[in-house]
Amino acid sequence: MILGHPDAVISGQGERETALVKSAEKFVKEFELLIKIILNGPLQVPDEESDHLSLKRRTFTFQLALFDSAWCSFLNSFVVWKAKDARSLEEDLIRAACRLELSMIQTCKMTPEGDSGPLSHDMKAIQKQVSEDQKLMREKVLHLSGVAGIERMENALSDTRMKFFNARESGSSISPLNTPILFPSPASASLGSSDKASNLTMDSEKQSSAVRSLFRDKVDLKDIGSSGLIHSVSLSSQESLDKENVRIVNEYVHGERVFADISSLAGEHQSGILAKVKETMENAFWDGIIESVRQDEPNYSRVVELMREVRDGICAMAPQNWRQEIIEAIDLEVLTQVLNLGKLDVDYLGKILEYALITLRKLSAPAYEDELKKKHQQFMKDLADTCWASDSSENSEVIALIKGLRFVLDQIQELKQEISKARIRILEPFLKGPGALYFLGQDFTSRYGHPSNAVAALPLTAKWLSSAREGKDEEWAQHITLRSELTSRHESSSSFLPSTTLRTGGSSLVKMSGNKADASSTSNASHYIETIDPHLECKGVEIDLLVRLGLLKLVNKITGLTEGELPETMNLNFFRLRNVQSQVQKIIVIATSLLVLRQTLLSQRMVSSQAHMDTLLSDSFKQLSKCLDSVADAGIQDIVEILSTAVDEDNKLADVTLRPSKEIMARMLSKSLQEEDAVFTRVSRAVYLAVRGVVLGGTGKQGRELAEIALQKVGASLLLDQVVEAASVLVVAAKVSVIVHGPWYANLTKE
Structure with a gap:
């Protein structure tokens, strides 16, 4: 942002701004090089320190040090x-709060003691509004500057009141604009004097409260302000834990069974690059420890700290009466003395690691104890083999030590995950009951305030509902018409759908919805919600309809959803909605690809019958689905290869004959996937109507049939299950949100 949009981020061109831009340039440059080295290995880059155009080899370790230095400089x-x-x-x-205070005193004719005469309805409303606005400002100042900022605000308000009443007694006037001057605190004064310094000391005692707030330092709980308003700011770690708990509950109410580390609920959404970066960084960390111990003068301080992490990790999970024994067995003082002798005592370290593993087995579930025992014994055997390799060299002993530490720490993390899973299993009755929905509602209240304040607190949700309201009546009328036509067909004929054909070559391969037992099997999420409402069909209630259509429009966008545009009520469902959007786009691509394949087969007369066509389409559909699910960056050429492969295998055509078909399909597909193309418009509209059929008609028979009617118009009935699966997630998300956020929606729709 600083480099790409400096005018939007930075106002002014002072020393601070210039230093920030320069440090940002350096930081981004080193970061980009770091990523390239992680992905591609060591690189040759120009040597900036040399006067000649020479290249210098950058390894990961060397680049990591440069990146770290650039990051610290940028941070400062x-x-x-x-x-x-x-x-x-x-x-x-503070100035705005003082103006509000002065305006209220003048309007309500308040006395120095805070009393006022008989108040009209308007005056009472003014007092209430000023109180709420000042409360909001106190919260903002507390978050920004901590307790010191609140004290400055209260002093300024007191000074404002005193000056006003003094001016009134003396007969002079005071303007609301002449609010008291805010005297800088010693901390802020010292900060101002640092403008000329080239570096900023990061000692927390010398930082201003504003700087500390950027790092989320703890603010003590205390009564703040004359109004007795109590603010509580918890540690960021506690806030993080609370968020993870809310995410777990949210996953359960949406029908997902969460048996994973609570800190990695979104881990499945990490890209391959992020996973590779994480793996590279971990390996670099352990390589750095090995290097620190291999030196002529070994530094064992990091080994001691890792052993402390092992001890503390076990103590945190062990019963209280075990902890003294664990501390004595893993005695860090003795370990430090042993390591300071200058030579590794492998036997002593091996006993510590073995004790740690035995303790971890005792803490694990009995069902896994035997399995873990075999695993740990095999590891200790491998460790001994490593240690005795190369004639028991000191190098092998170092590698054995670090491997042992890494293994034990990994085992601790695995056990923590198992404990988390066990706790979640215990809480399952709550997570599946109405209490979970109440919990989500309470958490939402704590974050965004009472529903009566919805208009001010939920601007994105208000905008979202407003956009969903546009065309709402038309969408609902279309749905009612299609539903009526469907009912009439059922009454007039025993068959479900008449066969229809596209001019490009329609398919009679129709997945008969009437043969489906129940749509609840299509999704775990829909199965959960059916315990609340067996039908899931939208009845036309305004809030329910708006939320369903709003979610439908979100996932129907071509550009990827971002957290910044998501309504506040859907923040916890960002990855869920992104996944549905991806599924919808995949459905459009497959449907368009099958249309292109059908047109190519018919134009070149490569099929002998409709059954032959259906077989080719079905085979291609399966391969396309597999490809798009497994290959992240699959392109048009990959799709064309799959389509042509199906034709090649069936018709036994030579490459010479097939090549023109590939080129034709590639051109047609490329054109048909353009947003302004007529084919794309028709296919995407059909998919939209299919998803809408399930979103409004429910995941039962009726919703499936409505979706099938829409898909059949573009010859994509093979994609019915995928459409129902994607749409059912939206139905559940809408149902849960209406229950949890209903009061806020009600206030927003009144506006």
């Missing part, structure tokens, strides 16, 4: 720059 520049803005914003908030 950013904090220096941002601290000025934070202080300025604090002053603006």
Whole structure:
């Protein structure tokens, strides 16, 4: 943002701004090189220190050190720059609070003791509004500057009241704009004097409260302000844990069984690059420890710290009466003395690691104890073999030590995950019951306030509902018409759908919805919600209809969803909605590809019958689905290869004959997947109507039949199950959200 949009981020061109831009350029450059080295290995880059155009080899370890240095420099520049803005914003908030206070005193004719005469309805409303606005400003100042900022605000308000009443007694006037001057605290004064310094000391005692707030330091709980308003700011770690708990509950109410590490609920959404970066960083960490121990003068401090992590990790999971024994068995003072002798005592370290593994087995579930025992014994055997390799060299002993530490720490993490899973299993009755929905509602209230404040607190949700309301009546009328036609068909004929044909070559391969027992089997999520409402069909209630159509429009967008545009009520479902959007886009691509294949087969007369056509389409559909699910960057050429392969295998054509068909299909597919193309418009509209059929008609028979009617118009009835699966997620998300956020939606729709 700083490099790409400097005008939007930075105001002014002072020393702080110049230093920030320079440090940002350096940081981004080193970061890009780091990623390239992670993905492609060591690189040859120009040597900036040399006067000649020579190249220098950058390894991962060397580049990581440069990146770390650039990051620290950027962080310092950013904090220096941002601290000025934070202080300025604090002053603006306090000044606004003082103006509100002065306006209220004048309007309500208040006395120095805080009393006022008989108040009209309007005056009462003014007092209430000023109180709420000042409360909001206190919260903003507390988050920005901590307790010190609140104290400055209260002093300013008190000073404002005193000056007003003094001016009134003396007969002079006071303007609401003449609010008290805010005197800088010693911390902020010292910060101002650092403008000329090239570096910023990161000692927390010397930082201003505004700087500390950027790092989420703890703010003590206390009564703040004359109104007795109590603010509580917890540690960021507690906030993180609370968020993870909310995510777990949210997953359960949407029908997902969460048996995973609570800190990795979104891990499945990480790209391959992120996973590779994580693996590379972990390996670099352990390589660094090995190098620190291999030196002529070994540094064992990191080994001691890792052993402390082992001890503390076991103690955190063990019963209270075990902890003294664990501390004595893993005695860090003795370990430090042994390591300071200058030579590794492998036997002593091996006993510590073995004790740690035995303790972990005792803490694990009895069902897994035997399995873990075999696993641990095999590892200790492998470790001994490594240690005695190369004639028991010191190098092998170092590798054995580090491997042992890494293995034990991995086992601790695995056991923590198992404990988390066990706790979640215990809580399953709650997570599946109405209490979970109540819990989500309470958490939402704590984050966004009472439903009566929905208009101010939920601007994105208000905008989202407003956009869903556009065309709502037309969408509902179309749905009612299609549903009526479907009912009439059932009454007039025993068969479900008449065969229809596209001019490009329709398919009679129809997945008969009437043969489906129940749609609840299509999704775990729909199965969960059916315990609340067996039908899931939209009855036309305004809030339910708006939420369903709003979700449908979100996932129907061509550009990828971002968290910034998501309504506040759907923040917890970002990855869920992104996944549905991806499924919808995949359905459009497959449907378009099958249309292109059908047109090619008919134009070149490669099929002998409709059954032959259906077989080719079915085979291609399966391969396309597999390819698009497994290959992240699959392109048009990959799709064409699959389509042509199906034709080649069936018709036994030579490459010479097939090549023109490939070129034709590639051109047709490329054109048909353009947003402005008529084929794309028709296919995407058909998929939209199919998803809408399930979203409004429910995941039962009726919803499936409505979806099938829409898909059959573009010869894509093979994709019915995929459409129902994607749409059922939206139905569940809408149902849960209406229950949890109903009061907020009600207030927003009133507006």
